[in-house]
Amino acid sequence: MANVLRNSAKFGFSGVLSQLSIHSRHGRECVSPCFSLQQRNNSTSPKIKVDLDNSTGVAVLRMQSPPVNSLSLDFLTEFCINLEKLEMDKSCRGLIITSVSTHTHTHTDTDTVTQSHKTMIHTITPPVCVVSQTLSKVSSTGLDIITLPVCVCVCVCLVSQTLSKVFSAGLDIMEMYGKSPERCGEFWKAVQEMWLKLYGSNMATIAAINGSSPAGGCLMSIGCDYRIMADNPRYSIGLNETQLGIVAPFWFKDTLVNTVGNRAAELSLELGLLYSAPDALKIGLVDQLVPEDQVLSTAQDTMSKWLAVPDHARQITKSMMRKQTIDKLLSNREADITNFVSFITKDSIQRSLRMYLEMLKSRKA
Numbered sequence: 001m002a003n004v005l006r007n008s009a010k011f012g013f014s015g016v017l018s019q020l021s022i023h024s025r026h027g028r029e030c031v032s033p034c035f036s037l038q039q040r041n042n043s044t045s046p047k048i049k050v051d052l053d054n055s056t057g058v059a060v061l062r063m064q065s066p067p068v069n070s071l072s073l074d075f076l077t078e079f080c081i082n083l084e085k086l087e088m089d090k091s092c093r094g095l096i097i098t099s100v101s102t103h104t105h106t107h108t109d110t111d112t113v114t115q116s117h118k119t120m121i122h123t124i125t126p127p128v129c130v131v132s133q134t135l136s137k138v139s140s141t142g143l144d145i146i147t148l149p150v151c152v153c154v155c156v157c158l159v160s161q162t163l164s165k166v167f168s169a170g171l172d173i174m175e176m177y178g179k180s181p182e183r184c185g186e187f188w189k190a191v192q193e194m195w196l197k198l199y200g201s202n203m204a205t206i207a208a209i210n211g212s213s214p215a216g217g218c219l220m221s222i223g224c225d226y227r228i229m230a231d232n233p234r235y236s237i238g239l240n241e242t243q244l245g246i247v248a249p250f251w252f253k254d255t256l257v258n259t260v261g262n263r264a265a266e267l268s269l270e271l272g273l274l275y276s277a278p279d280a281l282k283i284g285l286v287d288q289l290v291p292e293d294q295v296l297s298t299a300q301d302t303m304s305k306w307l308a309v310p311d312h313a314r315q316i317t318k319s320m321m322r323k324q325t326i327d328k329l330l331s332n333r334e335a336d337i338t339n340f341v342s343f344i345t346k347d348s349i350q351r352s353l354r355m356y357l358e359m360l361k362s363r364k365a
């Protein structure tokens, strides 16, 4: 243990995990070589926006993947890359995770259309630049050369998409439904990676839960050090997997037990309970409720208290609290993937997922 603590002081929490598990892809070794320490961490990518305030050392990671911030393979990959970049950045000490309630997506498109379609395109978007030209084209027979008037249209359009009031709807069910075993395995590895990176982060982490947070969304929240939830009767949070006919794996369960204790976790998991914000506060699933418009500012105020504690002391303590739980998955990763794949691809489980998806759609209708 003394060794672990010495290493922790030297390498930080993630570093210790890397040291302990050389074969694991978790930790600094798996950083893509294209991310250097010099790289700035203010990035906007399609599904996630990160803003690092260099004066406070606090980054805000906003999930912006409509309609419900579900955790697809792409989303998880992007999430992990962002987390790794922040972890590597010495100036970043704290991370707040939240959801944007609305976002405007700037979309640049280049299209080639025949003259007859030109009017239609113009009515859809205001093109920034329209270049008309003549294009020589081989006909379908391959014998005749025909010339078509074409319009090369470079359009910049603003597409506004609204996220419903969710923090995250959890794992993307479409990643688990009708997919090949290989793809399911790849997906599950990304889910593991997200949790390992977040639960083992050296940064102080706060979930600013400004919407519903079922299943994987709840896992992401309890992977943080502290949770602040909007006091809105429409929002709920919990590990509701059994309601879908699926089972939360041991490391979801362990994280919940570490958060709310054994008895509350037992009730919560077996019944697949989704808690209202006040009930979540009562069992300790979240730490604080605030009016919706104060979720982020409260997270920022709270973060300054966490950052008032010397980093090394906080990190070593966090490591002591979480290491055993993390090591359990690290030493069983492959078996956990195999287990997930064989479970999720069963006909009976696929049927349950289909029924759940239908229920989601019918609820809407």
Ligand SMILES: CC/C=C\C/C=C\C/C=C\CCC/C=C/C(=O)SCCNC(=O)CCNC(=O)[C@H](O)C(C)(C)COP(=O)(O)OP(=O)(O)OC[C@H]1O[C@@H](n2cnc3c(N)ncnc32)[C@H](O)[C@@H]1OP(=O)(O)O
Binding pocket: 067, 068, 070, 164, 165, 166, 168, 169, 170, 171, 172, 173, 174, 212, 214, 215, 216, 217, 240, 241, 244, 246, 247, 248, 249, 250, 339, 340, 343, 344, 357, 360, 361, 364
């Ligand atoms: C022996 C075995 C031992 C061990 C087990 C081994 C391995 C483990 C095996 C499995 C573990 C899996 C763990 C799974 C974790 C998960 O996270 S599963 C996902 C659970 N999520 C949910 O249940 C949430 C479902 N969604 C909702 O309740 C609501 O959508 C919402 C409250 C989040 C938001 O409500 P609304 O604002 O009303 O939005 P809509 O319901 O209309 O949704 C809009 C749109 O989005 C689609 N959608 C919603 N959630 C998801 C999702 N999670 N994934 C994919 N798609 C989702 C919804 O269908 C709508 O689609 P359209 O109708 O617009 O096409």
